[in-house]
Amino acid sequence: MIDFSIEPEFQAKLDWMNAFVREECETMDLLWPEMGANFETHRADARRHLKPLQDQVKAQGLWACHLGPHLGGPGYGQVKLGLMNEIIGRSSWAPTVFGTAAPDTGNAEILAMFGTPEQKQKYLGPLMDGDIVSCFSMTEPQGGADPGEFTCKATLVKNDKGEDVWEIEGEKWFSSNAKLATFLLVICVTDPDKPLTERMSMFIVPTDTPGINILRNVAIAGDRDPENGHHAHIRYEKVRVPFDHMLGERGGGFKVAQARLGGGRIHHAMRTVGICNRALEMMLERVVSRRTRGRTLGDHQMVQDKIASSIVELEAFRLLVLKTAWIIDEVEEGRLPHGSARNHIGMCKIGLVKIYHDVVGRSLELHGSLGISLDLPLAKWYGGHMSLAFADGPTDVHKSQLARAYMKKAKPVDGIFPSEHIPTRTAAALARYPNARDAK
Numbered sequence: 511m512i513d514f515s516i517e518p519e520f521q522a523k524l525d526w527m528n529a530f531v532r533e534e535c536e537t538m539d540l541l542w543p544e545m546g547a548n549f550e551t552h553r554a555d556a557r558r559h560l561k562p563l564q565d566q567v568k569a570q571g572l573w574a575c576h577l578g579p580h581l582g583g584p585g586y587g588q589v590k591l592g593l594m595n596e597i598i599g600r601s602s603w604a605p606t607v608f609g610t611a612a613p614d615t616g617n618a619e620i621l622a623m624f625g626t627p628e629q630k631q632k633y634l635g636p637l638m639d640g641d642i643v644s645c646f647s648m649t650e651p652q653g654g655a656d657p658g659e660f661t662c663k664a665t666l667v668k669n670d671k672g673e674d675v676w677e678i679e680g681e682k683w684f685s686s687n688a689k690l691a692t693f694l695l696v697i698c699v700t701d702p703d704k705p706l707t708e709r710m711s712m713f714i715v716p717t718d719t720p721g722i723n724i725l726r727n728v729a730i731a732g733d734r735d736p737e738n739g740h741h742a743h744i745r746y747e748k749v750r751v752p753f754d755h756m757l758g759e760r761g762g763g764f765k766v767a768q769a770r771l772g773g774g775r776i777h778h779a780m781r782t783v784g785i786c787n788r789a790l791e792m793m794l795e796r797v798v799s800r801r802t803r804g805r806t807l808g809d810h811q812m813v814q815d816k817i818a819s820s821i822v823e824l825e826a827f828r829l830l831v832l833k834t835a836w837i838i839d840e841v842e843e844g845r846l847p848h849g850s851a852r853n854h855i856g857m858c859k860i861g862l863v864k865i866y867h868d869v870v871g872r873s874l875e876l877h878g879s880l881g882i883s884l885d886l887p888l889a890k891w892y893g894g895h896m897s898l899a900f901a902d903g904p905t906d907v908h909k910s911q912l913a914r915a916y917m918k919k920a921k922p923v924d925g926i927f928p929s930e931h932i933p934t935r936t937a938a939a940l941a942r943y944p945n946a947r948d949a950k
């Protein structure tokens with residue numbers, strides 16, 4: 511039975527989070543508003559302010575909640591995480607304050623799942639403590655995130671000491687936070703003749719390794735400096751890493767990447783609920799405050815349509831996200847088979863772009879010129895929905911996959927009419943009960 515009721519102890523945690531995010535994390539958004547500032551571990555002023563807040567989160571047992579107990583986290587499960595992320599999603603600093611900022615969350619998950627004890631000690635520990643940031647380097651400039659098009663390769667060569675080392679050559683695109691990261695997780699072709707899902711391996715590459723050439727740090731809408739964004743175009747020029755720097759098995763890169771992306775997609779969806787809730791709150795405040803033609807904005811029916819549509823659509827999306835979280839938890843507990851959540855995760859990824867666009871867009875519209883100005887957060891958020899359309903794979907690919915998964919279950923009809931054809935069905939019903947419509 512699906513049950514989203516919340517125990518009083520956990521509700522108390524959510525209440526604490528709600529107040530804390532509004533008071534502290536949103537304050538950090540105002541003090542350090544630059545995009546990506548939360549990843550800049552070298553910013554002494556922000557870090558000084560951040561540390562005591564992170565300590566409060568740890569004291570509440572709310573740090574790095576995306577990791578289950580077997581992976582070193584508190585393990586609240588995805589439903590509770592969903593409720594928490596709705597609150598965290600309100601603020602751009604909150605994920606860092608709570609130790610759940612992407613891409614570090616997904617990177618920590620796969621290090622915890624596939625890392626050797628040495629890899630975990632060296633990379634996972636500092637990452638979990640929030641002392642360093644990391645980068646996931648997968649997308650390629652010529653082929654996006656389609657693994658069939660990847661050309662960045664790693665080959666086994668001997669170093670000067672005659673030891674086996676991996677040598678990486680190729681380019682990656684939009685490797686977020688590479689310029690700030692201590693290490694990169696790079697997926698490379700190691701076995702080009704194998705089937706697609708066994709062709710690649712994942713490597714841990716420390717960023718001080720010679721040969722990592724950041725060609726540009728590409729900026730996106732919202733970044734201040736077009737030449738100093740957060741998404742690196744990297745050329746790996748004979749980058750050599752020790753033999754033991756492979757994460758997971760040789761040929762297991764696809765599996766590692768898939769394990770990472772599922773969690774990321776639902777976390778984005780959960781946080782989208784948070785940002786949409788905030789946009790809706792702003793919308794409601796605006797329409798009861800602003801007057802036009804002798805009435806409040808909220809007295810106009812077109813405005814009421816925007817409010818009602820936002821409420822209904824957001825509630826429906828929120829339930830989809832929670833149901834998906836519930837399915838993931840059931841799979842984790844072994845009550846549903848592996849893979850049961852796949853379609854629902856796709857639905858969340860597809861749905862989040864639209865709800866984000868619609869609710870934030872309506873709120874922006876109701877705020878008029880102020881809405882599009884940088885005096886309110888709405889214009890910045892509005893641009894964010896398209897980033898989410900691409901991050902963790904294009905939405906259109908998920909649409910295709912979802913449609914194909916459902917079509918696979920559909921059976922073609924015998925004959926020319928659909929199985930719901932009323933005359934055909936009525937004839938069959940009469941054949942079964944020939945006297946049913948007799949007067950006597």
Ligand SMILES: Cc1cc2nc3c(=O)[nH]c(=O)nc-3n(C[C@H](O)[C@H](O)[C@H](O)COP(=O)(O)OP(=O)(O)OC[C@H]3O[C@@H](n4cnc5c(N)ncnc54)[C@H](O)[C@@H]3O)c2cc1C
Pocket residue numbers: 613645646647648649653654655656683684685686687730741896897898900901902903904905906907910
């Ligand atoms: C803010 C942001 C952060 C990112 N961070 C990272 C990161 O840290 N690491 C990383 O490796 N990558 C990252 N990416 C890259 C992201 O994974 C890619 O943008 C995404 O996979 C799409 O690749 P692409 O941009 O090359 O678009 P393309 O692959 O060129 O796709 C463009 C469009 O073509 C259409 N399309 C493509 N494929 C299909 C298909 N199979 N079926 C139907 N239509 C299709 C869709 O409309 C799609 O939107 C990030 C992207 C963004 C926007």
